[in-house]
Amino acid sequence: MQSTLLANPHSDSSNPSVTAVMVEQTRLAVLKMFNADPVHFDVVFTANATGAIKLVTEGFSGYAEGFNYCYHRNSHTSLVGVRELANRSHCFASNEETEDWLAGANESAFKGPLAERPLLFAYPAQS
Amino acid sequence: MNGERLPLDWTGKLRLSLHHPNSYSLLDVAALVSTTPIDLSNHLFAPDFISLSFYKIFGFPDLGALIVRKAAGHVFDHRKYFGGGTTEMTTCLGESWVARKDSSLHARLEDGTIAFRNILALKCAITTHRALFGGLEQVSTHARWLASILHDRLTSMMHYNGAPVCQVYKSIDSHYQDSQRQGPTIAFNIQRSNGAYIGPWHVGAFLRASRIHVRTGNVCNPAGMACALGVEAGWIRGAFDAGLRCNTEADVVDGVPFGIVRVTLGAMSTLEDVERLVSCLSRNVLERRGPLQETAQVRDKSKEWVEESRSPSAVSEMTTTRMDPPFLGRGERTTTLKTLGSLISWLRRRKRLYPRFHGRRHMLER
Numbered sequence: 001m002q003s004t005l006l007a008n009p010h011s012d013s014s015n016p017s018v019t020a021v022m023v024e025q026t027r028l029a030v031l032k033m034f035n036a037d038p039v040h041f042d043v044v045f046t047a048n049a050t051g052a053i054k055l056v057t058e059g060f061s062g063y064a065e066g067f068n069y070c071y072h073r074n075s076h077t078s079l080v081g082v083r084e085l086a087n088r089s090h091c092f093a094s095n096e097e098t099e100d101w102l103a104g105a106n107e108s109a110f111k112g113p114l115a116e117r118p119l120l121f122a123y124p125a126q127s
Numbered sequence: 128m129n130g131e132r133l134p135l136d137w138t139g140k141l142r143l144s145l146h147h148p149n150s151y152s153l154l155d156v157a158a159l160v161s162t163t164p165i166d167l168s169n170h171l172f173a174p175d176f177i178s179l180s181f182y183k184i185f186g187f188p189d190l191g192a193l194i195v196r197k198a199a200g201h202v203f204d205h206r207k208y209f210g211g212g213t214t215e216m217t218t219c220l221g222e223s224w225v226a227r228k229d230s231s232l233h234a235r236l237e238d239g240t241i242a243f244r245n246i247l248a249l250k251c252a253i254t255t256h257r258a259l260f261g262g263l264e265q266v267s268t269h270a271r272w273l274a275s276i277l278h279d280r281l282t283s284m285m286h287y288n289g290a291p292v293c294q295v296y297k298s299i300d301s302h303y304q305d306s307q308r309q310g311p312t313i314a315f316n317i318q319r320s321n322g323a324y325i326g327p328w329h330v331g332a333f334l335r336a337s338r339i340h341v342r343t344g345n346v347c348n349p350a351g352m353a354c355a356l357g358v359e360a361g362w363i364r365g366a367f368d369a370g371l372r373c374n375t376e377a378d379v380v381d382g383v384p385f386g387i388v389r390v391t392l393g394a395m396s397t398l399e400d401v402e403r404l405v406s407c408l409s410r411n412v413l414e415r416r417g418p419l420q421e422t423a424q425v426r427d428k429s430k431e432w433v434e435e436s437r438s439p440s441a442v443s444e445m446t447t448t449r450m451d452p453p454f455l456g457r458g459e460r461t462t463t464l465k466t467l468g469s470l471i472s473w474l475r476r477r478k479r480l481y482p483r484f485h486g487r488r489h490m491l492e493r
Binding site for chain 2: 008
C-alpha cells in the first residue's frame with residue numbers, strides 16, 4: 001500500500017489497472033484455497049457472509065413466478081431471513097426430515113406442486 | 128449453534144434427485160471454513176452458492192464472499208437491482224434501459240466500489256495463514272484436539288453433590304473426535320448444584336472479568352436454539368412480550384436459560400486457553416461443599432458476586448462479603464460484619480435477595 005497506488009478499479013482507466021490485477025489474483029487464490037476450478041466457479045466479493053446470502057436472495061426474488069425456500073433448523077439468522085422474500089418456505093426440523101425430503105418421500109412436510117417455481121435449499125455446513 | 132456439521136453430500140443429492148427439478152443449493156460455510164477446508168474439486172456435486180466470511184478464518188480483513196457455481200449463474204439474470212460498476216450503459220430520460228456487464232458473474236454482481244484494500248489484505252492473509260499454521264487441514268486437527276479436551280473437562284466438572292456444572296448441547300449423532308459430524312465448538316449452560324441455571328449473560332460477564340471472551344445469547348441461530356432448549360414458538364413469543372431480549376441480564380425465564388455460552392477453538396487457541404477457561408469456570412461456579420459446611424475465604428471478585436446468586440452460604444457471606452461486582456456498575460463495597468448494626472443491615476439485604484431462607488432468622492432481625 002505504501003509503494004503502489006491502489007484505486008477503485010472502476011475509476012482507473014489504465015488497462016489493466018494494478019488494483020484490478022491484484023483483485024483478480026486474490027480471486028484465484030480464494031478459489032485455489034477450496035480446490036475450486038476457475039472454469040466452473042467464480043468468486044464475488046461481498047461485505048460479509050450475510051451479503052453473499054442477500055445477493056443470492058436478490059437473484060431468486062427476481063423470478064416473475066417467485067421462488068420456494070427450505071432451510072435446515074441449524075441455519076443462521078441470515079439464512080432464515082431469506083424466507084421473507086420466498087413465496088413458500090419451510091424449516092426442516094431434523095436431519096431425518098431433510099434426508100426424507102431429498103429422497104422425495106411423500107410424507108415429507110414440504111411437498112406440493114413445487115416445480116412451477118425454482119426452489120432454493122439452504123443449510124449451514126457447520127452450525 | 129453447537130458446531131454440529133451437516134452432510135456435505137446433500138447438495139449433490141438435491142442435484143441428482145428426480146423429485147426436485149429446478150432446485151438450487153446454498154451452503155453457508157462461514158462457521159466450517161474458520162477451521163476446516165472444503166473441497167470443491169468435484170463441481171458436479173458442489174453447492175450452487177457458497178457463502179463465507181474471511182475474518183472468521185483469518186481474523187482480518189472484514190470481508191465476505193459468494194462462491195458461485197457458474198452452471199447456476201443464470202439465476203442472477205433475474206436480479207433486478209444494478210449498482211455502480213456493474214453496467215456497460217444506462218439510459219434514464221425517455222427510456223429506462225440498461226446493458227449489464229456480461230464479462231463475468233463478479234463483474235455483474237459486485238455493486239459499487241469493491242473493498243480493494245481489504246482484498247489486498249486478504250491476499251496477504253491467505254499467504255501468511257498458510258505460512259503460520261500450515262493450512263486449514265492443520266488448523267482442523269489442532270482445533271479438534273483442543274475441543275475434545277475442553278469437552279471432556281467441561282462434562283466431567285461436578286458439584287460437591289455430583290450434579291454436573293455444565294449442560295453441553297451436542298447433537299446425539301456427533302462427538303468431538305469425529306470431524307465429519309462435529310466442529311470445534313462447544314455450546315453449554317452452567318447449572319448450580321441444585322440444578323438452577325446461571326444465565327449465560329452472567330457467565331459471559333464473569334469470564335470477561337477474567338479477560339476471557341465467549342459468545343453468549345441466542346448466537347443468531349433461532350431454530351437450533353429453540354430445539355436445544357426445548358422451547359416452542361409460543362413460549363418464545365410470550366417471553367419476548369414479557370420483556371426478554373437476547374443476551375441481556377434477565378435471561379433465565381421460568382427456569383429456562385434463553386441463550387447459551389459458546390466457545391469455539393481455532394488456529395490461535397492453545398491448551399493454556401482451555402485450562403484458563405476451565406479453571407475460571409471452576410473458580411466461579413463450582414460448589415465444592417454444601418451450603419452450611421462452606422467456609423470460603425473468598426478473595427476473587429468474580430467468585431463473590433456469583434456467591435450472591437447461588438444457594439447462599441451463611442457462613443461464607445458473613446466472613447467475607449462483597450455483594451456487588453464492580454463491573455455491574457454499582458460500586459465496590461467490602462463489608463466486614465463486625466457490629467450489630469452492620470449485621471442487621473446485612474440480614475435485611477440478604478432477606479431481600481433470598482426471602483425463602485429467612486424464616487428462622489426473623490428473631491435476630493427484631
